[in-house]
Amino acid sequence: MQARRIPKILSFESIMWLFMRISGLAMYVFALTGLTIALIMGARTQMDMGTLLRWTFFPIGTHVTSSDILVLEQWINPFWTIMQYLTIVFATMHGTNGLRMVLEDYMDAGWGVHVLRGLLLIIWLFMLLVAFNLIQTTGAV
Amino acid sequence: MQVTLKVYRYNPEKDKKPHYDTFTLEADPTERVLDLMERIKGLQDGTLTFRRSCAHGVCGSDAMRINGVNRLACKTLVQDVGKKITVEPILGLPVIKDMIVDMEPFFENYRSVMPYFVNNDPPPNGERLQSPEERERFDDTTKCILCAACTTSCPSFWANGKYVGPSAIVNAHRFIFDSRDQAAKERLEILAGQFGVYRCRTIFNCTLACPREIQITKAIGEIKEAIATGNLD
Ligand code: SF4
Ligand code: FES
Numbered sequence: 001m002q003a004r005r006i007p008k009i010l011s012f013e014s015i016m017w018l019f020m021r022i023s024g025l026a027m028y029v030f031a032l033t034g035l036t037i038a039l040i041m042g043a044r045t046q047m048d049m050g051t052l053l054r055w056t057f058f059p060i061g062t063h064v065t066s067s068d069i070l071v072l073e074q075w076i077n078p079f080w081t082i083m084q085y086l087t088i089v090f091a092t093m094h095g096t097n098g099l100r101m102v103l104e105d106y107m108d109a110g111w112g113v114h115v116l117r118g119l120l121l122i123i124w125l126f127m128l129l130v131a132f133n134l135i136q137t138t139g140a141v
Numbered sequence: 142m143q144v145t146l147k148v149y150r151y152n153p154e155k156d157k158k159p160h161y162d163t164f165t166l167e168a169d170p171t172e173r174v175l176d177l178m179e180r181i182k183g184l185q186d187g188t189l190t191f192r193r194s195c196a197h198g199v200c201g202s203d204a205m206r207i208n209g210v211n212r213l214a215c216k217t218l219v220q221d222v223g224k225k226i227t228v229e230p231i232l233g234l235p236v237i238k239d240m241i242v243d244m245e246p247f248f249e250n251y252r253s254v255m256p257y258f259v260n261n262d263p264p265p266n267g268e269r270l271q272s273p274e275e276r277e278r279f280d281d282t283t284k285c286i287l288c289a290a291c292t293t294s295c296p297s298f299w300a301n302g303k304y305v306g307p308s309a310i311v312n313a314h315r316f317i318f319d320s321r322d323q324a325a326k327e328r329l330e331i332l333a334g335q336f337g338v339y340r341c342r343t344i345f346n347c348t349l350a351c352p353r354e355i356q357i358t359k360a361i362g363e364i365k366e367a368i369a370t371g372n373l374d
Contacts, residue, residue, distance in 0.1 A: 004373035006326045011333035014368050104335065105300045 016097055023094040030087050034059040041074050043067075059083050062138050081135065088131040096124040144168045144219060146177055148189065149229040151236050159236070161227075162186070170220035174207055174228065178214060191240035198352060201288030204231055205240050211290040211350040231293035233302065247289050250305040254313040254331055259324035275320040278374070282315040282360055284353040291347035291357055297340045304340040305332070307347035307357045314360040318373060325373050333368045 035056040043052050046068040054063045061076040069075065100120055107113045144166060151159035164181050175193060182189045191214070192202040198216040205214055206229040208222050219226070234242040260269065285308065292298050292306035313332060317325045332338045338361050347357040367373055 004320060004325070006329065006367075006371045006373060008371040009326075009329050009333045009368045011330070011368075013335060013337065013339040014333045014365075017339045017365070018369070105297060105340070108301065108303055109335070 020094060020097060023090040026090050027087070027094065030083060030090070031056050034083065042069060058087055060135065060138065084135045085132075088128065088135070092124055092127045092131070096120055096127075142168060142170060142219075142224060144177065144224050144226060146174075146181065147225070147227045148178075148181075148239070149227075150189075150239055152188070152238055168219050170218070172219050173215055174212075174217045174219065174222065174226060175203060175214035177219070177226070178228070190238045199286060201286035203240075204288040204290040204293070204352075205229065206231055211294045213288060213290070213352045216352055231289060233293045233295075233299045234289070242293075244289065246302050247292060247306070247308070248287075250292070250302075250309045251287065251312060253305060254309045255324055255328050256309070256312040256316065258316060258319070259322055259327075261323060269321045271320050278320070279315050279318040281355050282311045282318075284355055285311050285315070286353060287312075288352060290350040290352060291355075294346040294350040296344055296346065297342060301336075301340070303336045305336055307341070307361065310338060310341075310361050310364060311355060311357055314364055317364065317367065325367070329364065329368050332364055338364050338368070 035052070038047070038052060038055050038059075043055070047055070047064075048067070051063055051067045059080045061072060061080070064072060064075045100117060103116055103120070104113065107116070146164045146166065148162050148164065149159060150156070150162050164185055166177060166180060166185070168177055175196060178189065178191055179193075182191075191205070193215065194200040194202045196203075196215045198213055201213070203214045204211060206212075206227075207214065207217050208227055211231055214228070228240070230236050230240050230242050234244065234246060236242050287308060289308060291311070292308045295304075295307055297304050298306045310332065313328045316322045317328050341358075341361050343358055343361075345358050348355075348359075351357055
């Protein structure tokens with residue numbers, strides 16, 4: 001019996017399906033990394049719960065300056081800058097694609113869908129712009 | 142025992158809105174809901190309208206919502222659903238009259254996935270052979286009787302009728318994994334599109350509804366895998 005094969009099919013939907021799984025898992029990894037390292041770096045005694053959680057979900061230096069932590073070197077460095085970019089790109093893409101799916105669940109393929117899809121794209125790009133700007137001005141070294 | 146049957150009624154020539162009629166009748170616990178409906182139609186109200194043909198779970202024409210669950214009336218015993226029975230048309234397709242819905246949108250989705258055998262090689266003398274294992278590969282999905290119980294229990298289909306729906310995917314699966322067929326690629330390309338398998342959120346309503354006990358969600362998963370890997374074995 002010889003194996004039946006066809007070339008892999010890459011459609012927008014199949015790529016996004018895979019992306020949703022990967023980014024969903026990745027966000028757990030990012031958050032747990034941020035949380036664990038923060039605890040090791042002294043958050044356990046020098047940070048309150050709210051600040052720690054803000055840091056967990058977006059590890060940017062501005063969250064730290066309001067805490068009791070005095071030495072910021074460990075908290076503001078290129079590693080965390082990369083984590084900020086990854087978190088923002090994955091989270092906003094995951095969320096925006098989720099909204100696109102909800103949209104297409106309920107709307108037929110007409111011009112209305114195209115307009116709303118375009119709007120989502122603009123909102124997503126705007127979110128990225130604001131976040132990148134924030135990282136560049138306050139978070140990056 | 143005495144059974145009350147609450148039935149969804151809609152006659153487009155008379156009714157502005159659907160309503161429910163309640164019938165009371167004597168029934169054996171081992172009778173089927175279809176028997177009760179036949180009796181009502183014959184003895185109490187001849188205008189009661191529903192599809193049926195084989196009365197033995199083979200033709201797929203009498204799928205309806207019985208106590209909120211999609212079932213075949215001819216395979217549902219009174220003892221399994223109790224003394225108070227509510228019968229309504231399947232959801233997500235326009236009601237024409239009482240239990241009869243317009244199946245055309247359903248069949249349109251069905252036709253869109255090429256649910257037929259494609260092989261452009263000249264036919265051999267005799268049959269196109271296949272091993273028992275190769276036949277086994279798609280055995281489960283050959284059992285579909287196109288009753289629409291699955292597709293009309295699917296929230297993704299309720300929300301958007303353009304989604305091809307579990308039944309169409311089952312019937313695509315039946316040919317995609319058939320070793321004699323040659324159009325798997327075309328079918329998978331259709332199913333990888335906007336209204337194909339990725340509208341499935343693995344809710345499992347279809348698998349629960351199927352009167353043939355086809356493992357529908359599993360079949361959908363196998364198709365997602367075939368799209369990702371290109372492997373049709
Ligand atoms: S897969 Fe099952 S529920 Fe769906 S149409 Fe076929 S027989 Fe009916
Ligand atoms: S009447 Fe044929 S399946 Fe029920």
